[in-house]
Amino acid sequence: MDLTHAAMAGDRAAFGQLVARHQASVRALARRLARSASDGDDIAQSAFLTAWRRRSTWRGGSFRGWVCMIAYREFLATRKGVRTETSDEDQPGADGETGERLDLTRAMAALDESERAAVALCIGAGLSHTEAALVMDAPLGSVKSWVLRGRAKLQKALVAYQPA
């Protein structure tokens, strides 16, 4: 039995190993969606716990993709009716963000929400367009379009941030 199947069968130790393996990518996705490190980590933690509670609903496939889907839905749920307030700690440039990483954070912040989510899922988390469409519950064509537009905007913005 592989690690994912063991975890989904209720093995906490196996689940712990899965969390350790995927925490960085899920937290990165959640941080990009929430545009805040602390909110993103809360969303990622909540997503993993939801995955554990609902492990009986896992139907095979990529565990990471499944948790990313849960994280995206957690993000939508936390965002409902709550205007995101970013603390000083979450502003670009805080927490030792420098250079390339800061540029990427700023460029991502300038995208529309759908574009940012699609880019974070497809380019950031490495999901296919089809998987991202399932996660976002959106038509495949729209997701492709968001990724295309978001990528173009990112590329343009990152050029602008490059030092002369």
Add this chain to the structure above:
Amino acid sequence: MSNLPPERPEEPGDDALARMFAAEESEIRDDGFSRRVVEQAHDGIGWRRTAVYGAGMAGFGVALASLIDLAPHLPAMTGWFDGVSLSLREVGQGTIDATSITIAAVIAGVSFTLAAVFAQER
């Protein structure tokens, strides 16, 4: 003097973008995150939550009992509520068995509590 256009910085390609995302991700350290998640990953119903809901329902029961005590003093009302008011007054006067009402309230409270707990767990 050259007629060449000023040199523009090159836009990062798909690989460069993916590399930037990967670099950002690689900077995220576990710093106890996995441990915290696993510590909170429990099976079964959360007993603390059950206690909170239970206390809430106990309060509901007390409020209901107080309402029954107040029943004889309720004003007569018209319309559909009149029937409810009348029933409550009958309870207060002992026409309807107050124990049955209490048992029904307890069953309703327990059902509500369980429904709330399972709704939270889903």
